Amino acid sequence: MCRWLAYTGEPLQASTVILDAQHSLVAQSLDSPLGNETVNGDGFGFGWYPENAHAGDAPAFFRSIEPAWNDQNLRELTRSVRSPLFFSHVRAAAGPPIQQTNCHPFRHQNWMFMHNGFLDGFAKMKRDLTFAVDPSLYPAILGTTDSEVLFNLALTFGLTDDPIAAMGEAIRMVEAVGRERGIAFPMQGTLAVTDGVTVWAFRYSSQGRTRTLFHSVDVDTVREMYPGAERLKLFGSRARLIVSEPLNNLPGVFNAVPESTVAVVDASGYHHEPFLAPND
């Protein structure tokens, strides 16, 4: 339904990947080659940990209901911000209204979250799922998307202690409630969550046919593959991207994250592991 990217590594001028790549996130907002929707023009968000932030600080947010492709503020801001970890998201609304409170990412203390996909038949599940959110979190639900409810369910199940287990539990609850309501495949999507240090990116759908997700290959390896690539000088050796679709057409730079997988990126690098796999 949407497109997103997550960056972590040496502090990077955010526009490098949001504005200036061949298939930058803003380019994808107008024309997404791999997206289920071609146009993602129903608002956007950018959440970043400032370069000099302290551990545990909340990320800063810029969210708008304008299409990303012509938003002057997004251009100005991503050109002036350098950040060691940021999320950005362009939205193709599937029902919930176009308003800032429905733009991703969402935030809880020093955590942030975003989603590409949907809970199928959400109207039938919304009340039960919302009721299952911890009452202390309930008043902080400001928008009306399925994604924000899913984030709050994961928080309810302990996201800040064990993100992989909590996200799994939240999705299992969505599937249980959905199937009670006769929904064949309640969960669809790729999810990203971070505490400001580590990024967890999930690719999972009840049907096993999930929206695409890619991770960038180690930058030094890419430099060897493309020794003449000027643009690579913009990136440090620890730079990592997780993206809905590759930011360029260069073979070997982005690899697919498999189905039913969680990718984990931090200062030590990238690895992934099974997540809610069929034989779990």
Add this chain to the structure above:
Amino acid sequence: MCRWLAYTGEPLQASTVILDAQHSLVAQSLDSPLGNETVNGDGFGFGWYPENAHAGDAPAFFRSIEPAWNDQNLRELTRSVRSPLFFSHVRAAAGPPIQQTNCHPFRHQNWMFMHNGFLDGFAKMKRDLTFAVDPSLYPAILGTTDSEVLFNLALTFGLTDDPIAAMGEAIRMVEAVGRERGIAFPMQGTLAVTDGVTVWAFRYSSQGRTRTLFHSVDVDTVREMYPGAERLKLFGSRARLIVSEPLNNLPGVFNAVPESTVAVVDASGYHHEPFLAPND
């Protein structure tokens, strides 16, 4: 928290009272003499039954997050629309975000509703009140205001069958839940509701110190009081207004609606009766 007006009578060019009166609703948005907040610049709404609508048709809506005072579309629209019954509202937000889904009026089938005031301590009551809404209505709650929850509670209690009883029951529930949470005066405000034929306007607060509410005097009576008033020619004999504050300074044109009262206006004229009065 806000200012509103309700008009019923012969079809009227809506700008006559929304834009062009001495203290028109748009003038009040920038400077409200009697308001608890001087500025009501956090969006607005206009809901109208078109001149040639059929009985039971839903009203049309125009809602925006821009301040009313400089909104060109509101000017264009209210100058081109003639309507026998319309509501308009300017908002001073007390917390919930500035978004179209939080702008009044709200709508259910052929009914619409608006509110000036607040549920005190709403964050403490929101979950209980929202889950008391009928599950069939729950998915239609699109915004995050106390007012929309109150409207849906009243719908749950039978607003479309007996508006006065249902609104009373909804407010009594708010007061019961609020007092459980230690809130001294949970309900504050003036409310308007209509089915497209009759307007019910309520003035009530738990503390007995409610925001102001006024109704216009019979137009023919006003004509006798002010025989030279050119502006009165714009109004038919059945024209009636219910307003947060008088649209002009002429003595005798607007009378206060008393505390703990519901005013009822339809083709037969105006009357009012006690509503949740202390000795009810």
Add this chain to the structure above:
Amino acid sequence: MCRWLAYTGEPLQASTVILDAQHSLVAQSLDSPLGNETVNGDGFGFGWYPENAHAGDAPAFFRSIEPAWNDQNLRELTRSVRSPLFFSHVRAAAGPPIQQTNCHPFRHQNWMFMHNGFLDGFAKMKRDLTFAVDPSLYPAILGTTDSEVLFNLALTFGLTDDPIAAMGEAIRMVEAVGRERGIAFPMQGTLAVTDGVTVWAFRYSSQGRTRTLFHSVDVDTVREMYPGAERLKLFGSRARLIVSEPLNNLPGVFNAVPESTVAVVDASGYHHEPFLAPND
């Protein structure tokens, strides 16, 4: 750069062609099969003469910078408005900022105007063309588009007296100034102008390769071609549309307006004639 439609005939609920056709204007905003740009998401406008307007009354306007496809107000408004003559336009910006004052149509007294296309190399011509506008019109230029300057040039050359001659003179001036600046093909586009009674629609480009333009065939003829078409019952016998691209895929319903042609539609029907043709 954009898509537009013009309707004239019996008063019609505007949503019939703006929202509800197979390739309605709003559908074209998200996906335009024949457009030079697929997406027309940079604002929109709707200008209409109200059903009961008097001769010489100015049209009413609703313009917004939101994409048309998810704009709730456009849906509400076009469903409630019936009009005997209206214009609507969705924009794909080619440089000038996304702001209401750059949304088409534009207006002068009872006249309105819209444009799909561009003045090539406008930045090089803007100053000369703008200062050629009559000084009495100059302060009314509120936006920064090439289209609004072209409209004001045509007004300067007598649009309200002789629309075809004045538009021709304005375009000839654009071409003269452009060629002085070394611009090969200064003028590109389809234009619509109306006084509230007659619609003139121009298809012309300096290169002779103009954006598409179509006109609907006589409704009674279409009824004979498609006797079972329920949807035709919504239209009166005098209904006429001029559109950037056909609103449906039915053969024979829309015919192309030729290159270098002005189409004229009024109560007596449709005709067209050469406009700035090569041998003019």
Add this chain to the structure above:
Amino acid sequence: MCRWLAYTGEPLQASTVILDAQHSLVAQSLDSPLGNETVNGDGFGFGWYPENAHAGDAPAFFRSIEPAWNDQNLRELTRSVRSPLFFSHVRAAAGPPIQQTNCHPFRHQNWMFMHNGFLDGFAKMKRDLTFAVDPSLYPAILGTTDSEVLFNLALTFGLTDDPIAAMGEAIRMVEAVGRERGIAFPMQGTLAVTDGVTVWAFRYSSQGRTRTLFHSVDVDTVREMYPGAERLKLFGSRARLIVSEPLNNLPGVFNAVPESTVAVVDASGYHHEPFLAPND
């Protein structure tokens, strides 16, 4: 017509003065004690030189048409940005439309400019003044305010070489053109301009009755006056503010800039000198 502030000194979290002071700029947007208009709700702007910018870099901009008081993005951004020199402005529109291109500050290369006030009778002067702008600057005029034309006139007269002389020449031209048109007092306002190193702030009106302007007193001096003031710890010794009105009620912290004066602030401190004074 507006309110503005300019900060220069040690890098400061921008929210310190834009959001968090007793009469912060955002507080003034809703209620300006000294303003000619109480409400400044017609958009705002924030322009800043990033903490690690290089000499000659252009400032970054965030401008919006929402009222400042409830804009979430402004809160997020000014809390995350630290800057050694920034401008911020809240607008009360006096005619020109509410659009980002009419929000202050305006920018040319590494320079920025803002204005509180107006050119009286601007519609009568606009064409002549705009025509007097250097043709190379003309295409960069994106909005429709008097302020942007004044800035471009000053640029035409050499602002980047000698700001005080060029601003004086621009104002003298405004007065000459205005008086030809029968306008008694063409120029009104306070102006700020900077190249990223020095701030020049002008207080001048043709009538000699100019909008208020204040400058902060040396911070170390203020610390001696108010030894217990915790808030002063947020400011470095070189911190200087120029403001439309004082940010707090503490006597002695802000001093008025006299009529017909230009204040100059840079790393060496504050001084002022006569500007277009009657006996100039």
